[in-house]
Amino acid sequence: MIDKKILSEHNLTEEEYRRIIELIGKEPNITELGIFSLMWSEHCSYKSSKAHLKKLPVKGEHVIQGPGENAGIIDIGDGLAAVFKIESHNHPSFIEPYQGAATGVGGILRDIFTMGARPIALLDSLRFGPLENAHNRSITDGVVSGIAGYGNAIGVPTVGGETYFHPSYSLNPLVNVFCLGIADKNKIFYAKAEGPGNAVLYVGSKTGRDGIHGATMASAEFDEDSEKKRPNVQVGDPFKEKLLLEACLEIMDQNLIVGIQDMGAAGLTCSTSEMASNSGSGIEIDLDRVPQREEGMTAYEIMLSESQERMLLVASNDKVKDVQDVFAKWDLDAVVIGRVTDGDQLKVRFHGETVVDIPVDSIVNLCPLYLRPSRKPDYATARLDLPEQPEDLNAVLLQMLDQPTIADKEWIYRQYDHMVQTNTVFLPGAGTALLRLKGTESGLAMTLDGNSLYCYLDPRTGGKIAVAEACRNLACVGARPLGVTNCLNFGNPEKPGIMWQFMEVIEGISEACLAFGIPVTGGNVSFYNDTEGVSIHPTPVLGIVGRIEKIDRAVSTCFKSEGDLIFLLGENREELGGSEYLRTVHGTERGLPPIIDLDDEKRVQEFIISVIDEGLVSSAADPSEGGLAVCLAECVFASSREFGFAVELDDEMRTDALLFGETQSRILLSAAPDKKITLLSAAKNAGVPLREIGRVEGTRLDIRHRDRSVIDIPILEALRVWKNSIPERMSTKT
Amino acid sequence: MKCGVVIFPGSNCDFDTHHVLKNVYGRDTVFLWHKDHSLHNCDLVILPGGFSYGDYLRSGAIARFSPLMQELQEFADRGGMVLGICNGFQVLLELGLLPGAMLRNKNLKFLCRHVHLSLENTATPFTNRGEKGRILHIPIAHFDGNYYTDPATLIQLKQNNRIVFRYCDTDGKITDESNVNGSMENIAGLINKDGNVLGMMPHPERASEAILGSEDGRVVFDSVFHYLKTGSLQ
Numbered sequence: 001m002i003d004k005k006i007l008s009e010h011n012l013t014e015e016e017y018r019r020i021i022e023l024i025g026k027e028p029n030i031t032e033l034g035i036f037s038l039m040w041s042e043h044c045s046y047k048s049s050k051a052h053l054k055k056l057p058v059k060g061e062h063v064i065q066g067p068g069e070n071a072g073i074i075d076i077g078d079g080l081a082a083v084f085k086i087e088s089h090n091h092p093s094f095i096e097p098y099q100g101a102a103t104g105v106g107g108i109l110r111d112i113f114t115m116g117a118r119p120i121a122l123l124d125s126l127r128f129g130p131l132e133n134a135h136n137r138s139i140t141d142g143v144v145s146g147i148a149g150y151g152n153a154i155g156v157p158t159v160g161g162e163t164y165f166h167p168s169y170s171l172n173p174l175v176n177v178f179c180l181g182i183a184d185k186n187k188i189f190y191a192k193a194e195g196p197g198n199a200v201l202y203v204g205s206k207t208g209r210d211g212i213h214g215a216t217m218a219s220a221e222f223d224e225d226s227e228k229k230r231p232n233v234q235v236g237d238p239f240k241e242k243l244l245l246e247a248c249l250e251i252m253d254q255n256l257i258v259g260i261q262d263m264g265a266a267g268l269t270c271s272t273s274e275m276a277s278n279s280g281s282g283i284e285i286d287l288d289r290v291p292q293r294e295e296g297m298t299a300y301e302i303m304l305s306e307s308q309e310r311m312l313l314v315a316s317n318d319k320v321k322d323v324q325d326v327f328a329k330w331d332l333d334a335v336v337i338g339r340v341t342d343g344d345q346l347k348v349r350f351h352g353e354t355v356v357d358i359p360v361d362s363i364v365n366l367c368p369l370y371l372r373p374s375r376k377p378d379y380a381t382a383r384l385d386l387p388e389q390p391e392d393l394n395a396v397l398l399q400m401l402d403q404p405t406i407a408d409k410e411w412i413y414r415q416y417d418h419m420v421q422t423n424t425v426f427l428p429g430a431g432t433a434l435l436r437l438k439g440t441e442s443g444l445a446m447t448l449d450g451n452s453l454y455c456y457l458d459p460r461t462g463g464k465i466a467v468a469e470a471c472r473n474l475a476c477v478g479a480r481p482l483g484v485t486n487c488l489n490f491g492n493p494e495k496p497g498i499m500w501q502f503m504e505v506i507e508g509i510s511e512a513c514l515a516f517g518i519p520v521t522g523g524n525v526s527f528y529n530d531t532e533g534v535s536i537h538p539t540p541v542l543g544i545v546g547r548i549e550k551i552d553r554a555v556s557t558c559f560k561s562e563g564d565l566i567f568l569l570g571e572n573r574e575e576l577g578g579s580e581y582l583r584t585v586h587g588t589e590r591g592l593p594p595i596i597d598l599d600d601e602k603r604v605q606e607f608i609i610s611v612i613d614e615g616l617v618s619s620a621a622d623p624s625e626g627g628l629a630v631c632l633a634e635c636v637f638a639s640s641r642e643f644g645f646a647v648e649l650d651d652e653m654r655t656d657a658l659l660f661g662e663t664q665s666r667i668l669l670s671a672a673p674d675k676k677i678t679l680l681s682a683a684k685n686a687g688v689p690l691r692e693i694g695r696v697e698g699t700r701l702d703i704r705h706r707d708r709s710v711i712d713i714p715i716l717e718a719l720r721v722w723k724n725s726i727p728e729r730m731s732t733k734t
Numbered sequence: 735m736k737c738g739v740v741i742f743p744g745s746n747c748d749f750d751t752h753h754v755l756k757n758v759y760g761r762d763t764v765f766l767w768h769k770d771h772s773l774h775n776c777d778l779v780i781l782p783g784g785f786s787y788g789d790y791l792r793s794g795a796i797a798r799f800s801p802l803m804q805e806l807q808e809f810a811d812r813g814g815m816v817l818g819i820c821n822g823f824q825v826l827l828e829l830g831l832l833p834g835a836m837l838r839n840k841n842l843k844f845l846c847r848h849v850h851l852s853l854e855n856t857a858t859p860f861t862n863r864g865e866k867g868r869i870l871h872i873p874i875a876h877f878d879g880n881y882y883t884d885p886a887t888l889i890q891l892k893q894n895n896r897i898v899f900r901y902c903d904t905d906g907k908i909t910d911e912s913n914v915n916g917s918m919e920n921i922a923g924l925i926n927k928d929g930n931v932l933g934m935m936p937h938p939e940r941a942s943e944a945i946l947g948s949e950d951g952r953v954v955f956d957s958v959f960h961y962l963k964t965g966s967l968q
Contacts, residue, residue: 152877242746417846
């Protein structure tokens with residue numbers, strides 16, 4: 001009998017239970033209830049977010065596949081398609097950082113090669129608590145090792161990403177993994193179970209008890225007992241996945257299958273029911289045939305297991321032998337466990353008995369959707385009283401460079417193989433990831449972005465800026481954005497304040513995507529990022545993919561030659577609200593984030609793309625956290641570091657706001673002196689503000705404001721602080 | 735002249751190596767499957783980088799039992815040209831074609847970065863196009879690259895000039911600081927007694943095209959092609 005206790009263990013409400021009975025016309029048995037608890041979990045059903053996600057623009061001329069499949073697909077020319085997606089693995093990474101992060105990588109890779117694409121790039125957005133705390137250090141170390149352990153072994157380069165440190169992630173780190181693969185535009189595979197009578201094959205690793213209820217776990221808040229959930233975290237085997245990847249791409253290349261779906265969250269349950277639902281078919285499987293690595297597993301456990309490195313295939317019966325031959329070559333199991341049927345029932349047999357018999361529609365499509373109440377929280381209206389400007393701005397710059405969010409991330413990316421597959425043109429640390437496409441003249445640029453402090457203070461503006469900044473990153477390389485994937489990390493949506501943040505962020509993202517004319521092709525929502533009642537800052541992470549037609553025209557962020565002139569594109573404004581400067585130096589998270597005018601932003605981006613294409617620019621970088629001063633320093637650090645800069649600014653405003661404010665729609669570029677006239681006149685024609693502010697020279701970071709020296713630091717001194725920040729913190733014992 | 739790139743389960747630099755041989759150099763290049771028993775008349779056989787069998791035991795420890803390794807051993811004994819890169823080097827050590835073993839990197843972390851290598855011996859089939867003392871800029875990407883051998887073997891390696899590459903600083907000095915992974919004597923690459931088997935941890939296939947930032951890895955491919963064509967170390 002299903003009682004209240006069982007329902008609560010399955011994270012289902014009594015109302016949801018009544019709806020289940022109504023839909024399937026009977027009381028579910030425990031296996032059926034387990035299936036509903038997974039498929040109706042927030043993680044799988046998007047029940048609190050679906051109604052709002054509809055606001056995101058999904059159409060565009062390059063879109064081959066929008067949201068709803070394993071990944072989004074855009075046409076990138078040359079007969080090729082880019083298949084990409086971002087997913088979160090936050091909850092598992094908190095409980096078991098290494099395996100949580102590793103299986104996050106494994107899961108997103110399967111989403112990509114399931115569609116017939118060979119994965120060529122991984123990027124991660126990581127959010128940790130401050131490294132001064134030993135637990136946060138151990139989470140950081142475990143997550144980075146886990147990403148490295150999986151990505152390096154399987155041979156997909158981790159080419160970029162972002163890492164933020166903030167107290168709101170102390171007990172709730174975020175691990176968002178983005179993957180992009182390349183497919184032949186005419187050879188894309190979908191999660192279809194078509195053709196009654198066709199065989200359903202199980203391939204890959206054997207099923208164990210790991211990960212049971214993973215999706216349910218990711219749909220609830222954590223409390224002090226969270227450690228006990230460790231057995232819910234799956235264990236990754238990148239070697240198995242490498243074999244699976246090669247075998248799957250081989251059967252796809254030989255056109256041996258009708259459809260394919262990976263077994264990720266909710267394992268066998270999700271793959272069988274979604275494939276059947278997508279094709280309006282039924283499906284029947286026999287669990288006795290499922291390869292198992294533990295004895296005595298129940299039907300409930302087999303259906304709910306989230307063991308990794310498994311896939312479900314549908315093939316016509318005459319192709320089964322060929323499929324099995326390919327898998328045998330790669331030493332993998334490929335077992336027929338059932339068939340596609342007429343009708344729309346999911347039927348599961350175990351030990352000769354039918355243990356599940358329910359309509360697939362009820363599991364996949366008929367979960368109740370919620371329009372949860374929302375309310376603007378009080379904190380969002382708190383006023384900012386600007387603190388006094390510190391005397392010693394050199395010390396402030398050094399403090400900013402020492403802040404791990406801004407500091408050098410080499411400690412992290414050096415552990416990732418970022419060069420395997422030999423496409424990486426800009427190494428991590430250069431800003432945006434840029435990959436060549438072998439056999440073409442073009443390249444793909446990709447970036448992850450999302451400032452959660454902006455989103456906390458003003459989620460709508462924060463959402464807009466996340467899109468604008470990601471596009472700006474691409475523009476600084478010379479690439480035009482083509483498509484977006486997003487990972488929306490929020491607290492408990494049952495709290496009205498969180499729901500308000502979520503709805504506002506979506507409005508912002510949506511408005512910006514429309515303005516840039518770029519579609520959202522998929523993504524992921526991660527709610528319940530709360531531990532012991534504390535929610536994370538709202539953290540949408542935007543993954544944007546762009547294309548550059550001639551890759552040899554691309555420019556990086558670093559200064560290239562002594563004597564080059566430095567220009568500022570865009571306007572400075574006195575904006576300090578929501579800045580990393582206020583947070584780090586003054587301990588304040590107040591005020592409003594910088595304003596963003598999407599029309600200005602577009603003009604600035606169009607301009608930089610065109611002058612890069614014309615070969616007028618040596619480097620381009622956009623100031624973000626830490627503002628102009630930090631951005632200028634980074635342009636030096638990313639180079640061979642032989643020359644510094646001398647910059648003079650005459651804007652009438654507080655010097656700290658000028659140096660460290662995070663005003664949007666600005667780009668710092670450098671160019672050879674003989675390009676000056678052409679650049680300035682191009683800017684005039686384009687109607688964008690561009691002015692010369694200094695020169696690449698000397699061995700110091702040298703900034704003057706209204707004839708007063710405000711920053712003057714030797715390169716090596718600043719570099720040492722920036723480089724040592726993370727390694728020194730990570731090597732702290734205790 | 736024909737080149738072969740071996741695929742073990744878990745190899746992941748097989749395509750990259752194939753790409754350089756085939757598309758950058760335009761050589762006839764085939765993949766060799768680890769379960770086969772033929773080297774298909776290749777003149778140069780490359781064991782590529784990767785994680786053969788997941789490196790769950792010791793790196794290269796299981797791959798060395800692949801069926802094809804019997805033919806490889808015979809090929810090497812007959813003087814055939816064999817190049818092991820990264821995991822391929824580890825397999826060569828496990829096969830006993832080269833002496834010694836790899837420990838974990840001294841910082842106990844995976845390391846991916848460009849390093850400087852000093853070219854120590856140019857009188858080999860794999861380095862004859864380089865100048866002695868030249869400093870090469872080539873990436874490494876490994877967890878187990880900390881070379882170790884017994885003292886007697888080390889003396890022999892030095893006496894017979896079999897250390898081909900050593901980690902160095904930007905000026906070519908062999909220092910502890912530039913010894914990225916803690917290898918004995920900063921060893922990054924070794925050759926066998928007859929000079930036909932080279933193992934190296936750095937990845938020359940990642941430094942063979944200008945767009946990737948360095949073409950220094952080409953010295954290895956240029957040299958071995960020159961040697962195969964002319965039979966000369968000059």
